Amino acid sequence: xxxxxxxxxxxxxxxxxxxxxxxxxxxxxxxxxxxxxxxxxxxxxxxxxxxxxxxxxxxxxxxxxxxxxxxxxxxxxxxxxxxxxxxxxxxxxxxxxxxxxxxxxxxxxxxxxxxxxxxxxxxxxxxxxxxxxxxxxxxxxxxxxxxxxxxxxxxxxxxxxxxxxxxxxxxxxxxxxxxxxxxxxxxxxxxxxxxxxxxxxxxxxxxxxxxxxxxxxxxxxxxxxxxxxxxxxxxxxxxxxxxxxxxxxxxxxxxxxxxxxxxxxxxxxxxxxxxxxxx
Ligand code: PXL
Numbered sequence: 001x002x003x004x005x006x007x008x009x010x011x012x013x014x015x016x017x018x019x020x021x022x023x024x025x026x027x028x029x030x031x032x033x034x035x036x037x038x039x040x041x042x043x044x045x046x047x048x049x050x051x052x053x054x055x056x057x058x059x060x061x062x063x064x065x066x067x068x069x070x071x072x073x074x075x076x077x078x079x080x081x082x083x084x085x086x087x088x089x090x091x092x093x094x095x096x097x098x099x100x101x102x103x104x105x106x107x108x109x110x111x112x113x114x115x116x117x118x119x120x121x122x123x124x125x126x127x128x129x130x131x132x133x134x135x136x137x138x139x140x141x142x143x144x145x146x147x148x149x150x151x152x153x154x155x156x157x158x159x160x161x162x163x164x165x166x167x168x169x170x171x172x173x174x175x176x177x178x179x180x181x182x183x184x185x186x187x188x189x190x191x192x193x194x195x196x197x198x199x200x201x202x203x204x205x206x207x208x209x210x211x212x213x214x215x216x217x218x219x220x221x222x223x224x225x226x227x228x229x230x231x232x233x234x235x236x237x238x239x240x241x242x243x244x245x246x247x248x249x250x251x252x253x254x255x256x257x258x259x260x261x262x263x264x265x266x267x268x269x270x271x272x273x274x275x276x277x278x279x
């Protein structure tokens with residue numbers, strides 16, 4: 001009998017929602033992990049009913065089941081890095097915060113935690129209960145290694161309406177005051193800017209990460225993919241600035257390779273990192 005040759009890869013956990021269209025959420029996260037050579041694990045928080053046109057319904061998973069998924073993989077496999085996406089409700093956020101503490105994920109422990117504060121889909125469909133915003137601020141931001149809001153999420157979280165670079169800096173300061181180690185204010189939604197400039201801030205130093213802007217509506221899952229790429233690099237032992245720079249290069253290629261699908265918005269493609277050999 002032949003011996004197997006597998007070496008255990010780094011591991012990462014996504015705590016997020018499903019997208020029946022396969023573009024965003026857990027599907028995007030797992031493809032990102034896989035193309036980064038990382039074994040992906042998942043704690044499902046919500047099941048959405050959606051396609052490329054929009055989200056028509058979602059069902060939150062019981063908070064204790066979310067917490068149990070995190071505990072199950074942390075206690076057996078081990079988590080190299082974790083990220084959160086669609087968390088749906090205040091009760092789920094509370095369960096995630098406590099499960100992460102018990103698993104030593106986030107500020108209280110050794111495992112880096114990326115918080116992508118998903119509030120709505122790119123169609124504007126709500127993915128988070130209004131009452132849950134405060135739980136993001138008070139329970140998850142203080143535990144985060146890095147938070148990755150887009151400009152719509154910045155407006156909801158710290159009431160800063162970012163329309164120029166100065167306001168992007170102001171938003172980074174306001175978000176950092178909520179307790180995360182690093183803040184990444186993504187500039188993609190600032191349509192007046194020729195480039196997409198993301199801003200990384202650790203409380204003392206600002207780093208601007210410029211990237212090209214592509215003329216496409218096919219950016220579904222882009223935020224999820226960027227946060228998952230950061231988590232992948234952290235799982236591989238990179239520092240936060242290195243992980244974010246890697247993720248910026250990753251998302252630029254993913255948007256460049258985005259593709260049309262259905263009648264609405266197509267997804268960014270993680271498959272740029274896979275060789276183009278036919279099956
Ligand atoms: O891209 C944000 C996002 C995250 N998670 C799920 C989603 C979406 C956007 O539609 O459906 C499950």
